[in-house]
Amino acid sequence: MEIHAAQDGRPTTGEADAGLSLPVEPRPLATPEEAWRIAKSLNYRHIEGTVVAVAQDVETGEILMVGHMDPVAVVLTLTTGLAHYYSTSRRRIWLKGETSGHLQIVREFRTDCDGDAVVIKVFQIGAACHLGTRSCFTSPNSFHVKL
């Protein structure tokens, strides 16, 4: 293996430089043809032409966040195995974790009976919430009422 010297003098591998040391491997869930067939079948009736997308921890079942997907986000999620959403505020596709590194590695994808919502089951790297908690539903801003 070729060894590089990082700018701080610490020796690193090419792999570590590329930031690719993930605990599980992202793998495609569908071919591009299959992914487009699923994407075309959905009903993008939510804001900005999207479906609701719910991310659930594949190991614990905890609901991590609720976002939106447009057709391209659906296809990118299925063909890369990395969760992509459509930001209704920034009006663009985003790869979850693109700046934070907090990727979601997708293992399962389901659509609902009327095709306007999807559930993805994911390995969450780090925190799902931008406020630093694992789930957006356990953030410091959240209300929680339980019997």
Add this chain to the structure above:
Amino acid sequence: MEIHAAQDGRPTTGEADAGLSLPVEPRPLATPEEAWRIAKSLNYRHIEGTVVAVAQDVETGEILMVGHMDPVAVVLTLTTGLAHYYSTSRRRIWLKGETSGHLQIVREFRTDCDGDAVVIKVFQIGAACHLGTRSCFTSPNSFHVKL
């Protein structure tokens, strides 16, 4: 116990007539004052002035359905312990199970970091999906892709 004769001649109890034999008791999660405080804190930025509402099985963690709530649906859910949604197609509040009897008895209610989504954990009576499956994400219309 008083015994009534149903119209088909089958003897039934008054309790069964009223359709009140539930396996668990619905109980309020909040006072009206607390419920309105929570409802007022949310950001109803989704279609028809709603938040997204995800119903999750309190026992298994399975995601049962995705719906919407307006402020009144939030308050009714919290004060009755029975899931209420806002139908964006019929443009009215609905008590889940009002015609089917497939009520959702709510045990936990959480809001997310930016106040535009809620998760409720419920005991689901019968099927959550109008197509007869327990979850809308396992309906005959659903796509399911899994690694």
